Amino acid sequence: MSFHLGLTGSIGMGKSTTAQMFADRGCAIWNADAAVHRLYGKDGAAVASITALFPEAVQDGTVDRAALREMIAKDPTALPRIEAIVHPLVQQDRAVFKATENADVLVFDIPLLFETGAEDEMDAVACVFVNAAEQRRRVLERGTMTPLQFEQILAKQMPIAEKLARAEYHIETDTLDHAAAQVDQILEEIQKRMRDA
Numbered sequence: 001m002s003f004h005l006g007l008t009g010s011i012g013m014g015k016s017t018t019a020q021m022f023a024d025r026g027c028a029i030w031n032a033d034a035a036v037h038r039l040y041g042k043d044g045a046a047v048a049s050i051t052a053l054f055p056e057a058v059q060d061g062t063v064d065r066a067a068l069r070e071m072i073a074k075d076p077t078a079l080p081r082i083e084a085i086v087h088p089l090v091q092q093d094r095a096v097f098k099a100t101e102n103a104d105v106l107v108f109d110i111p112l113l114f115e116t117g118a119e120d121e122m123d124a125v126a127c128v129f130v131n132a133a134e135q136r137r138r139v140l141e142r143g144t145m146t147p148l149q150f151e152q153i154l155a156k157q158m159p160i161a162e163k164l165a166r167a168e169y170h171i172e173t174d175t176l177d178h179a180a181a182q183v184d185q186i187l188e189e190i191q192k193r194m195r196d197a
């Protein structure tokens with residue numbers, strides 16, 4: 001049996017970078033954002049249902065994320081309806097990964113881990129964090145969103161303090177070396193838990 005470790009955190013706090021550290025140490029990684037990209041892509045499992053809901057958001061058999069963002073901005077009921085389609089499909093994608101991967105430790109990189117109930121599928125959860133000023137600096141440095149868009153996304157997500165309170169392991173992503181040392185320590189503890197189980 002594999003150990004299932006959830007990995008979460010607030011936007012830009014270092015989930016992907018930390019997931020790569022787990023991958024470098026032999027863990028298999030599943031990524032929720034990548035799953036959504038597969039579902040929205042050519043022949044993706046969400047395309048038919050999104051077409052039925054918002055035909056104008058589908059072009060050439062793929063879901064246009066910019067069009068979806070516009071729908072969500074215009075209509076407050078849009079996001080919950082999209083989520084009702086997407087979340088069960090994301091869960092199915094994860095089930096296929098679990099059934100086919102046989103690494104000792106499977107890491108699930110899920111921004112909305114607590115919000116979507118994926119927590120229930122995990123043996124433990126690790127939450128990455130960095131101070132708010134550094135988070136903001138890193139996100140805006142990417143140049144992919146305005147300060148207002150950043151604030152809006154932040155306001156929609158569960159506060160980081162609440163995520164940390166619900167997570168068993170905390171990983172501070174202030175430097176790469178510090179994060180790597182915490183990843184090593186968590187994997188040691190997980191190996192011990194697996195030996196003792």
Ligand SMILES: CC(C)(COP(=O)(O)OP(=O)(O)OC[C@H]1O[C@@H](n2cnc3c(N)ncnc32)[C@H](O)[C@@H]1O)[C@@H](O)C(=O)NCCC(=O)NCCS
Nearest residue numbers: 011032033036065068069082083086090111112153156157
């Ligand atoms: C709204 C959409 C079209 C925006 O796509 P886009 O490529 O512009 O952005 P991206 O997906 O990278 O998200 C940007 C940021 O918003 C956050 N975010 C995305 N969906 C949500 C949500 N439902 N609630 C809160 N934050 C969210 C992400 O964690 C990320 O930090 C897309 O995120 C979407 O279809 N979301 C609904 C499906 C969903 O819940 N996905 C989350 C994974 S289960």
Ligand SMILES: Nc1ncnc2c1ncn2[C@@H]1O[C@H](COP(=O)(O)OP(=O)(O)OP(=O)(O)O)[C@@H](O)[C@H]1O
Nearest residue numbers: 010011012013014015016017138173174175176179
């Ligand atoms: N431990 C660390 N030390 C220094 N910088 C880091 C560390 N972890 C991540 N970063 C930097 O922070 C930024 C965000 O990291 P990353 O893309 O991993 O975050 P994320 O949580 O996956 O983001 P998103 O929520 O947008 O998907 C990147 O510029 C990355 O290089």
